[in-house]
Amino acid sequence: MEAPQFTASNDDRKKVWKLIENINIAMMVTQGEGGRFYSRPMAAQKPDKDDNLWFFTSISSPKVMEIADFPDVLLSYAEPDKNNYVSITGKAKVVQDRAKIEELWSEPLRTWWPKGKDDPDICLICITPESAEYWDSPSSAFVIGFGYVKARITGKPEEFGENKIVRL
Amino acid sequence: MEAPQFTASNDDRKKVWKLIENINIAMMVTQGEGGRFYSRPMAAQKPDKDDNLWFFTSISSPKVMEIADFPDVLLSYAEPDKNNYVSITGKAKVVQDRAKIEELWSEPLRTWWPKGKDDPDICLICITPESAEYWDSPSSAFVIGFGYVKARITGKPEEFGENKIVRL
Numbered sequence: 001m002e003a004p005q006f007t008a009s010n011d012d013r014k015k016v017w018k019l020i021e022n023i024n025i026a027m028m029v030t031q032g033e034g035g036r037f038y039s040r041p042m043a044a045q046k047p048d049k050d051d052n053l054w055f056f057t058s059i060s061s062p063k064v065m066e067i068a069d070f071p072d073v074l075l076s077y078a079e080p081d082k083n084n085y086v087s088i089t090g091k092a093k094v095v096q097d098r099a100k101i102e103e104l105w106s107e108p109l110r111t112w113w114p115k116g117k118d119d120p121d122i123c124l125i126c127i128t129p130e131s132a133e134y135w136d137s138p139s140s141a142f143v144i145g146f147g148y149v150k151a152r153i154t155g156k157p158e159e160f161g162e163n164k165i166v167r168l
Numbered sequence: 169m170e171a172p173q174f175t176a177s178n179d180d181r182k183k184v185w186k187l188i189e190n191i192n193i194a195m196m197v198t199q200g201e202g203g204r205f206y207s208r209p210m211a212a213q214k215p216d217k218d219d220n221l222w223f224f225t226s227i228s229s230p231k232v233m234e235i236a237d238f239p240d241v242l243l244s245y246a247e248p249d250k251n252n253y254v255s256i257t258g259k260a261k262v263v264q265d266r267a268k269i270e271e272l273w274s275e276p277l278r279t280w281w282p283k284g285k286d287d288p289d290i291c292l293i294c295i296t297p298e299s300a301e302y303w304d305s306p307s308s309a310f311v312i313g314f315g316y317v318k319a320r321i322t323g324k325p326e327e328f329g330e331n332k333i334v335r336l
Contacts, residue, residue, distance in 0.1 A: 031203070085195065
């Protein structure tokens with residue numbers, strides 16, 4: 001078992017954004033009273049120009065209060081078919097700016113808010129990422145097949161994939 | 169936005185195990201110093217007869233120390249193709265029982281431990297689940313297509329899927 005490589009290179013930052021580009025749902029983990037963890041799937045948007053991650057939610061949802069008390073959150077992205085897993089930690093804040101809601105609004109969000117973007121129930125969660133960790137390999141078959149064989153030959157299981165911690 | 173339904177029925181417990189049955193990788197979220205979250209993908213095994221969840225890991229990995237300090241963990245299961253997301257919380261403990269390691273060992277684990285099941289680096293993490301939350305719908309297309317349309321007609325977005333919190 002090898003420890004992950006720590007990095008803060010621009011290439012690795014870009015790689016993180018590339019890895020999550022096609023993952024439409026992230027699990028958002030927050031902390032509630034007594035240190036209890038909570039998580040739920042959230043529709044993911046592309047990062048903005050400052051690499052902030054934005055999510056739509058209901059102002060009355062428990063996570064809004066959890067974030068106010070404990071702004072450290074974790075986002076977990078999974079793309080099992082590609083054996084692609086990314087974990088991002090950062091600081092979350094609740095944003096009720098109507099102009100920002102309008103800017104990020106898209107019609108499929110009517111699934112949750114049939115009244116549309118002016119529904120006063122809507123707010124945003126803005127997450128400023130601090131670090132990311134990724135585990136990446138070309139495919140599950142690669143891990144189970146080639147990776148397994150190669151690991152047995154070379155004794156270096158890390159050769160079949162890549163695990164890096166990236167400062168964002 | 170509707171609150172999830174709370175339940176402790178046997179059918180719902182069975183449903184949780186069914187939903188994670190074919191998900192081979194879970195993201196395990198632990199807590200480190202200063203309340204920082206950490207997560208990593210872990211090869212998932214089927215629950216044992218007492219519904220405990222077992223994972224292989226290295227005795228020298230940071231999560232082993234994190235669990236000793238803070239045994240509350242969260243497991244996040246994602247199957248994006250089926251729009252199936254499950255989150256399980258529970259208490260974790262580290263187990264070094266060689267007989268249990270032998271019982272749960274399977275050959276693909278040689279990817280990580282080429283020396284095999286007698287490698288002294290191997291230990292187990294046993295998680296006793298306390299509760300699960302699931303979000304389930306027949307398919308992503310259903311959510312984006314039918315669900316969207318139905319939500320607009322009925323104003324009841326919860327009709328296209330199911331969100332329950334299950335005591336385990």
